[in-house]
Amino acid sequence: MFSKRTEWKLQPNRYSEACERFRAEGKIAIDLTASNPTRVGLDYASEIILQSLAALESLQYRPEAKGLLSARRAVAAYYHSLGAEVCTEQILLTTSTSEAYAFLFRLLCDAGDEILVPAPSYPLFQFLADLQDVKLVPYPLLYDHGWQIDLRGLEHQLTARSRAVLIVHPNNPTGSFVTPKEMRVLSWLCARRQMAVIADEVFLDFPLDGPPRRTSAKNAGALTFTLSGLSKIAGLPQMKASWLVTSGPEALATEAMARLDVIADTFLSMNAPVQLALPILLNQRRAFQHQLQVRLRANLKELDRQLAKQTLIERLDVEGGWYVILRVPATRSDEDLAIELLEKKSVLVHPGHFFDFPTDGYLVLSMLPQREEFRKGVEKVLSYFQAGATP
Numbered sequence: 001m002f003s004k005r006t007e008w009k010l011q012p013n014r015y016s017e018a019c020e021r022f023r024a025e026g027k028i029a030i031d032l033t034a035s036n037p038t039r040v041g042l043d044y045a046s047e048i049i050l051q052s053l054a055a056l057e058s059l060q061y062r063p064e065a066k067g068l069l070s071a072r073r074a075v076a077a078y079y080h081s082l083g084a085e086v087c088t089e090q091i092l093l094t095t096s097t098s099e100a101y102a103f104l105f106r107l108l109c110d111a112g113d114e115i116l117v118p119a120p121s122y123p124l125f126q127f128l129a130d131l132q133d134v135k136l137v138p139y140p141l142l143y144d145h146g147w148q149i150d151l152r153g154l155e156h157q158l159t160a161r162s163r164a165v166l167i168v169h170p171n172n173p174t175g176s177f178v179t180p181k182e183m184r185v186l187s188w189l190c191a192r193r194q195m196a197v198i199a200d201e202v203f204l205d206f207p208l209d210g211p212p213r214r215t216s217a218k219n220a221g222a223l224t225f226t227l228s229g230l231s232k233i234a235g236l237p238q239m240k241a242s243w244l245v246t247s248g249p250e251a252l253a254t255e256a257m258a259r260l261d262v263i264a265d266t267f268l269s270m271n272a273p274v275q276l277a278l279p280i281l282l283n284q285r286r287a288f289q290h291q292l293q294v295r296l297r298a299n300l301k302e303l304d305r306q307l308a309k310q311t312l313i314e315r316l317d318v319e320g321g322w323y324v325i326l327r328v329p330a331t332r333s334d335e336d337l338a339i340e341l342l343e344k345k346s347v348l349v350h351p352g353h354f355f356d357f358p359t360d361g362y363l364v365l366s367m368l369p370q371r372e373e374f375r376k377g378v379e380k381v382l383s384y385f386q387a388g389a390t391p
C-alpha cells in the first residue's frame, strides 16, 4: 500500500519512551534541549508583529512564484546589512528552510543521487532526503581544538552521483563556522565536478566568539544556494518564511533560478499576509538577536564557571549558534546517559548520537533556556557525574 520511502521505523526510541514515561508521571524536567525561541521567555514586540499581518493587500491574491517583490526586497536589504549585495532576482521565498532543501534536492538530484552532509549535524536532513529519494553521504568534521572539515575525507566520499555539498554555517550542533579557506576549497571542488554548494546559514547571525562571519550569498566560485529564514534569525518559526539565494557562474545561476521558479510555481506555498509582513518581521530581528546574544553568552559563561570547578567534563569549542557540546566520560551509551539524567536528575539533554557523533561520550545542551533554568540544569548534569553515578 505505501511507498518504500516512507517505511520509517515509527516506534519511539528508548529516550523518547523515557521522556513520555516521565511526563506521564506528572514530573517536570529542566529542559536543556529547548529549541523553540518563542517559549523561552524572550520579549517580542507583539503588537507590531500582529499588526504587520493585517495589511489590506492580504485580501487580494497575486501569486508570484519567487515570492512577492516587496518581501524579496526585504531579504535583499538583510543581505545588504551583512555587506553582501544580492538582487531580488536571485532570491526565492519558501515556507521553511526545510522546504528550500526539498526544492533544491528536486532541482539537483534524480532518484539515488547523492548529497554530502557534515557529520555531526542536524538530524532532519535524513527525512528531507528520504522524501526526495536522495541519498545522504556524510563527510566528517574533525575536532582538534576546534572543528574543521576533513577535506580529504570529504573528497573520498565523492562519487559520480554526488550532486552537492551541504554546509551548515555555523553548524548545528557543533557551532563551527566554515572558514573562508574551506569555502574556497569546497567551491573549487564543486565547480570542477559540476556540483553545487548548499549553505545553510540559519544561525549565521549568532557568533559567540568574535566578529560576524561572511555570508555565502555572494559566493561565485560554484553554483551556490544560501538558505536562511525568520525561524532562527528573527526567532519567528511560526511565521513560516524562509528563502534561498542563488549565486555562482551566471549562466548556471540563471538556469537554476528559472527551474526553481517552476518548482515554486507548482506549489505557490507562501501566503500573502506573511510575505507582506516580511519587511517588518525581519526588522524585529535586531531586538530579538540582541536579547538572545546576551542570553547565549551569559549561559556559556555560566557553563564555563561551573566546568572550571571540576575536571571530569569539558566543553568543546563553540563559535556560534544556540548549542554547546559536552564531552563526558563514555562509560555507557549517550542514550543511556541522557535517560539516566532524566530519571535521576530531572534534566533533559540530547544524546550526541542524535546528531551522528562518531562515538559515545557527547551530550548536546541548548543555551536557549532562561539563565536560572540553565544554571540549575548544568548543576544537575555536573552533579550526576560528580556523584559517581557512572558504573
Ligand SMILES: Cc1ncc(COP(=O)(O)O)c(C=O)c1O
Pocket (backbone or CB within 6 Å): 035, 095, 096, 097, 098, 099, 122, 168, 171, 172, 200, 202, 229, 231, 237, 242
Ligand atoms: C541547521 C538548521 N537548518 C534548518 C533548520 C530548520 O529551519 P526551518 O524552521 O526554517 O525549517 C534548523 C532547525 O533547527 C536547523 O537547525
